[in-house]
Amino acid sequence: MSNAPLMKSEKDVSGGLDVIKVREDFPILQRSVHGRPLVYLDNAASSQMPRQVIDRLVYYQTHEHANVHRGVHTLSQLASTAFEDARRTAQHFLGAREEREIIFVRGATEAINLVMNSYGRAFIGEGDEIILSAMEHHANIVPWQMLCQEKGARLRVIPMDDAGELLLDEYEKLFNARTRFVALSHVSNALGTINPVREMVATAHAHGVPVLLDGAQAAPHIPVDVQALDCDFYVFSGHKLCGPTGSGVLYGKAALLEKMPPWQGGGDMILNVTFGRTTYNELPYKFEAGTPAIAPVIGLGAAINYLTAIGLERIAAHEQALLEYATEAVRDIEGLCIIGTARHKAAVLSFTLGDIHPHDIGTILDQHGIAVRAGHHCAQPVMQRFGVPATARASFAFYNTFEEVDALLKGIHEVRKVFA
């Protein structure tokens, strides 16, 4: 920490990312909290929105709003075009083969629930098994548990080691003739672990089992190519990716999506309705019943365009530099214990500080303008695995600076002073 200030300005342009300029795009980063400049380090919970996305939303509401896929009038056509443009943007962002493989949903949670309700209820039955990992977010546990209760299926859990890395040998041993599905985080929200999903998908496929990857923490931070990963489903949320809440994506291989039944009925998902029978619409509309979140989806498209213009490689490089810097700096803090020390990590620093409760850490840091998450991060099994009730978590984005890491360190020292 002592030599940090000397290196800051040099480091802030590491990886060719001009962070100072990037920050000018984010109006909220200019505000203060409790009289201090805001240091926003809760990006794994939700990221902030750049002016480009805000402007796109305002433009849409000011000039283009109408319902989509309905009217012959000009506004409806403008809205429909903008909405479908966002689908193509998401398709290219994920490297999907076809546009119709992109289903718009409210977020990663809804995407997983869609797959559970549609694929799960159709193809998973009594005595069948679903493999999850020990580091899943509740969103990738509870839907599968609900399915198990309904069907009499059961969950099998891939264990992890003390660093927060999944035990791949144990994973392979979980497969048997009853295994029907694998649901797995690409990146852990509580630990930061980047799982070797490409290999893990290949293992599942060798057993003829499809895989859903929860990319909520991956898509905003590392390049994703669903064809290279060969996953069957991939989900992410717009609001963790500088987009609006209420937007999210389910990618599914067309062949699987086609054989899945719809999960919600209503307008847009039909071709023809009589009281006798309904013919369902084709992909992707079969899974998009009712008026979708038009503005959030268009905003999500703008957010993806914004991130891709900066470049996911550059984003990943800068965030890695922040993580390394922070990890090195906290090493000297007495009583600080990092939870999650995998070799491949996203920029998440989850920690405990002696016997000081994370909520107290969070409150005191907040008084210094520093926003971190304190709690179980919707991953209670992870907390149980590491024997802690909660952690404090700083999660970085590409718009964070090394100065902000310094502010965090200073804040942690303040916490220690209060509880000294």
Next chain:
Amino acid sequence: MADPRALYQEVILDHNKKPRNYGALEDANRKAEGHNPVCGDHLTVYLRVEGEQVQGVSFEGHSCAICKASASMMTTQVKGKSVAEAETLVQEFRDMITGKLDVQNQSHHLGRLTVFAGVRELPSRVKCAVLPWHTLHAAFTAQESISTEKEF
């Protein structure tokens, strides 16, 4: 509240470090568990009630400093009081934390417990401070378990 010391006052830090009446109460005749699922705070309040009087009270569990200090100071305040007096404290503490009771200008029986008045400016921490009191109330009314999610 820009200065965290306004909330984390000496007396709160002291009760957090050295909680009074900590541990199970062997001759307890009532107990209740309190749980805040948001932050994982979990505590048990033990009571020995004879007639209408609180003869003994203790607590144990895992929680943040605000919750632990609140529980510790609560036990020192309600011990020896009547059940009715203790329930009045529960109500007044709750009113103070939620801003319904102005401890500067209205009469109350909270005494040193007013150190928690600042918590009302931190909505995310209100549940931490109140959890022990909800749990005490649950023990009086012999409810099995209490969760802040249901109470607020």
